[in-house]
Amino acid sequence: MRALFTNSFTVAFAATVVTLSPVAAQAQVGHLPAASPYEDFKIGQSLSVLGGWLAVKRDLADVAPKASWTAGLRYEIGVGGPASLFARYMASPSERRLLVPTNPKATRQIGTPGATTHLMDAGLDISLTGRKTWRQLMPSVSGGAGLVSDFAAADTGGYRFGTKFAFNYGFSLRYLPRRGPQVRIDATNFLWQYQYPDRYFVRAADTTAILTDTRNREAWRGNWSLSAGVIVPLFR
Template sequence: MSSIRFAVLARASVLAALSVAVPAVASAQVGHQPSASPYEDFKIGQTLTIMAGWLAIKRDPADVASKSSAMGSLRYDLGVGGPVSLYARYLLAPSERKVLVPNNPRATRVLRMESANTHVMDLGLDISLTGKKTWHNLMPSVNFGGGIASNFAAVDTGAYRFGSKFALTYGASLRYLPRKGPQVRIDIGRYMWKYEYPDRYFVKASDTTSVLTDTRQRSAWRTNWGVSAGVSVPLFR
């Protein structure tokens, strides 16, 4: 499936969620006195968030991708009007991966494990599902964006290199926004990028096996899950 189809699907999901959530928010406020309403006006300004969590990386066809690992991220949000914020995020997941010698027989093909740090840098939009209000100090939102994923590593012994490539991201968030004290944010997201493999991965070794057998696997998209939580600091209030 192409990145364009992924982007269309993500945008359609956001629009569908908004079409359901906005009427629900409006109707839920009917019948409450302003002093007793669970909804409170909230100014969506600028925040800086430090987060930690887990990045679940799906196995790639050749099994040379980074493994699932803990991750940390730094995120900046800027309100740009109404319920919409623009965000910029940097994510780091230190992990490890297999290094293969594709010309070796299967029994001796794995040369070693090496460290592999996954970096994701993306920009996107975050849309509050309760508008410019909180509900019992909570503000749920959906988000989508795009950027770059890389491990900044050179070509390995088996001629493989992850490189730097386009990444599509989307997900949902829940923020706890008290009048005083720290703000808390929980994110659940999906991170999608494509793997590409060298010709050497399709050449048979002396035991008649190869790393990959189907040339249609020369490039493959994979979707990875991430969950994280952290503390947000309002800026320039």
């Protein structure tokens, strides 16, 4: 399952880059240098300070951390041509439902403790306008992998979000003026897998269970993040 998912993601990402890059390149033809909307831009090193919203999709048992605001840092370094490598850390403080599987449905939820989702990933970013900006804008696509965790132990009901692999793909738009602050907007889809303990499938005294289909013991979910922030160039 994981291998199939990874291969599908790789093919889709590569197809997007191959499809969009020629369009950006062809658009540069037909302008005199002085009147061209394109300007050369060196993709060096930068640090972005970001804030936004992590729209966590409801999991099957509705026990994982909820959607919430998020903040983080993104380091990026050019590696040649339109490509750059990035490393990112984001944190999203939220809350989750605490369930006791052996309780009847009416009294199954016993609290909503706080929970913070930590995202740590790295990947490749490719500019769709090459090493140039278009009217001081640089759109790009990206993909990567990393870890997601709440750094918490299993709760009284046996559920543990834990630390797991997460894959991602996304799109960004950077505003890169010659002078003044540089800004970026990112939309990223983080995909990770939920796993549930056996007791979530055991019926309580009222004959109900948190989950009834054992095929749902493991389930992938995509979780979109929309963030914006300021880019700080480094070593220029």
